[in-house]
Amino acid sequence: MNDAMHLIVGPGALGRLVALHLAGVAPVTVAGRRTLPAAQTLVTPEGVRRTVPLDMTTLAELPPLAPAYLHLTTKAYDAHAAYESTMARLAGDPILVLWQNGYQVQPELQRRHPGPVLCASTTEGAWLTGDEGVTHAGRGITYLGDLSGHHVERCRELAATLNRAGLTAEAVTDIETRLWHKLAINAAINPLVARYRIRNGQLRDRPFRPMVERVVDEVAAIMAKVGVSPPPAGWHTLVWQVIEGTANNRASMLQDVLAGRPTERDAILGPLLAAAQRHGLDTPCLEALYGYLARGSVTLR
Ligand SMILES: NC(=O)C1=CN([C@@H]2O[C@H](COP(=O)(O)OP(=O)(O)OC[C@H]3O[C@@H](n4cnc5c(N)ncnc54)[C@H](OP(=O)(O)O)[C@@H]3O)[C@@H](O)[C@H]2O)C=CC1
Numbered sequence: 001m002n003d004a005m006h007l008i009v010g011p012g013a014l015g016r017l018v019a020l021h022l023a024g025v026a027p028v029t030v031a032g033r034r035t036l037p038a039a040q041t042l043v044t045p046e047g048v049r050r051t052v053p054l055d056m057t058t059l060a061e062l063p064p065l066a067p068a069y070l071h072l073t074t075k076a077y078d079a080h081a082a083y084e085s086t087m088a089r090l091a092g093d094p095i096l097v098l099w100q101n102g103y104q105v106q107p108e109l110q111r112r113h114p115g116p117v118l119c120a121s122t123t124e125g126a127w128l129t130g131d132e133g134v135t136h137a138g139r140g141i142t143y144l145g146d147l148s149g150h151h152v153e154r155c156r157e158l159a160a161t162l163n164r165a166g167l168t169a170e171a172v173t174d175i176e177t178r179l180w181h182k183l184a185i186n187a188a189i190n191p192l193v194a195r196y197r198i199r200n201g202q203l204r205d206r207p208f209r210p211m212v213e214r215v216v217d218e219v220a221a222i223m224a225k226v227g228v229s230p231p232p233a234g235w236h237t238l239v240w241q242v243i244e245g246t247a248n249n250r251a252s253m254l255q256d257v258l259a260g261r262p263t264e265r266d267a268i269l270g271p272l273l274a275a276a277q278r279h280g281l282d283t284p285c286l287e288a289l290y291g292y293l294a295r296g297s298v299t300l301r
Pocket residue numbers: 009010011012013014015031032033034059073074075076078081082085099100101122123124125126127128252264
């Protein structure tokens with residue numbers, strides 16, 4: 001057991017998945033905004049159920065801890081509020097680990113946080129089974145890096161801890177590119193499947209296939225202006241590979257829309273639309289999808 005303490009704020013699907021793994025190798029406290037049962041059940045991708053006691057608390061009851069790591073596992077739109085309420089209670093400046101999708105919270109909190117900030121880009125898949133547990137739907141890989149390029153060793157240390165805990169992780173020196181690549185995938189898939197309430201694989205069919213192509217054209221043009229290098233196979237191939245590999249998924253944004261929750265539209269489409277505006281690019285599809293997610297209606301040209 002490593003004695004570096006991990007505080008995980010945001011006890012949702014990803015937060016509990018990470019907590020239930022880390023608890024086997026390090027001291028872990030999980031903090032949310034409401035009380036959750038201390039015994040949490042993990043259902044593994046193989047269907048095995050494991051119930052693990054966790055130190056669960058609420059931010060309001062959080063003692064003045066000095067954790068080595070503060071993992072922020074809220075949705076992107078809750079990250080700033082969660083960061084502020086947590087930091088107001090902690091002693092010291094922990095290593096902040098950001099697990100959000102998109103590319104909005106990461107540069108903003110990198111500027112705000114006085115300690116090291118690491119970014120995690122993960123392809124793990126998890127969903128909640130209620131207040132008592134989480135299902136690990138699919139194993140993936142977590143890339144860890146930092147935008148400043150000053151904390152490579154800390155990324156390696158955390159990757160080693162996550163690997164010991166049973167989650168595959170790797171420290172990388174190009175996390176910004178990886179976050180933009182994941183954002184491109186999310187931008188091409190999530191708003192369309194949320195808009196049309198379809199599984200990812202249905203994007204391969206008419207009338208959705210040409211819509212995906214147009215969205216990817218817009219994303220690719222923005223990436224070229226921003227200076228994000230394309231994946232080796234190109235943007236279109238990358239997106240179609242993910243659609244193929246996740247054909248049966250109900251993407252996270254579709255689940256949010258169906259449950260009447262806010263979506264991560266600002267974290268995913270926001271950076272693309274802002275870059276398009278800066279560079280004078282016409283992005284009718286992305287704008288229409290953003291408009292739908294903001295207002296609930298869309299007309300794709
Ligand atoms: N789930 C997955 O498989 C993956 C998720 N991600 C990314 O990880 C992030 C988290 O996703 P996910 O776990 O699915 O989301 P969830 O909605 O399941 O979990 C978010 C959690 O954050 C809590 N929360 C919100 N605000 C605060 C706050 N101010 N203080 C403390 N806790 C708070 C919520 O509490 P409450 O219950 O009260 O709402 C909830 O428990 C997202 O950016 C997502 O895109 C990335 C890859 C995979």
